Amino acid sequence: MTVRPILIHPDPRLKTLCRPVPAITDDLRRLADDMLETMYDAPGIGLAAPQVGVLARVLVMDAVKEEGAAPRPMVLVNPEVVWASEARSIYDEGCLSIPDQYAEVERPAEVTVRWTALDGSAQEERFAGLWATCVQHEIDHLDGRLFIDYLKPLKRQMITRKMVKLKRDRAREGVKV
Numbered sequence: 001m002t003v004r005p006i007l008i009h010p011d012p013r014l015k016t017l018c019r020p021v022p023a024i025t026d027d028l029r030r031l032a033d034d035m036l037e038t039m040y041d042a043p044g045i046g047l048a049a050p051q052v053g054v055l056a057r058v059l060v061m062d063a064v065k066e067e068g069a070a071p072r073p074m075v076l077v078n079p080e081v082v083w084a085s086e087a088r089s090i091y092d093e094g095c096l097s098i099p100d101q102y103a104e105v106e107r108p109a110e111v112t113v114r115w116t117a118l119d120g121s122a123q124e125e126r127f128a129g130l131w132a133t134c135v136q137h138e139i140d141h142l143d144g145r146l147f148i149d150y151l152k153p154l155k156r157q158m159i160t161r162k163m164v165k166l167k168r169d170r171a172r173e174g175v176k177v
């Protein structure tokens, strides 16, 4: 398993509608393993394929919060929200592609998601709490949408400027961006 570099906003690959995955292959299993490794290394609670430069509809997540609880790594291929609650919840979201920036985003409090698992089986599950926030944030990535797209333009521009500067500084330091 390999930790892959995470793309930093702004990057056109983070604004792209990702293609559906046509079949479960060994390459896809390797990608999912690498994404989980990259997510835990960051650390984060989710990661979408475009964040590592792969424009395919795959996400991983593990939003287990309880200290000492068993991890629950999940891989969702071609995920779709098939139901969303009318009740909304607000969470101070972050993003591994927008380091150290947080903002409140309002989303449905619960969602039912359908996806294909790595063994090819069809799965469906209702998510609530942080899991619901995370899965919606990751599906947004697959649609080329970032959490800052929910913010007022001025705040979004301020964060984008900070990220442009971060990328410039990292490039000067010789970090691959």
Ligand code: K1U
Pocket (backbone or CB within 6 Å): 043, 044, 045, 046, 047, 048, 091, 092, 093, 094, 095, 096, 097, 133, 134, 137, 138, 141
């Ligand atoms: O998609 C991503 O960029 C990952 C992102 C997911 C996410 C966070 C918060 C709300 C919705 C979605 C992150 O994991 S940011 C890092 C983070 O939240 C975290 C890191 C360590 C421990 C706990 C949380």
Ligand code: ZN
Pocket (backbone or CB within 6 Å): 094, 095, 096, 097, 137, 141
């Ligand atoms: Zn993100």
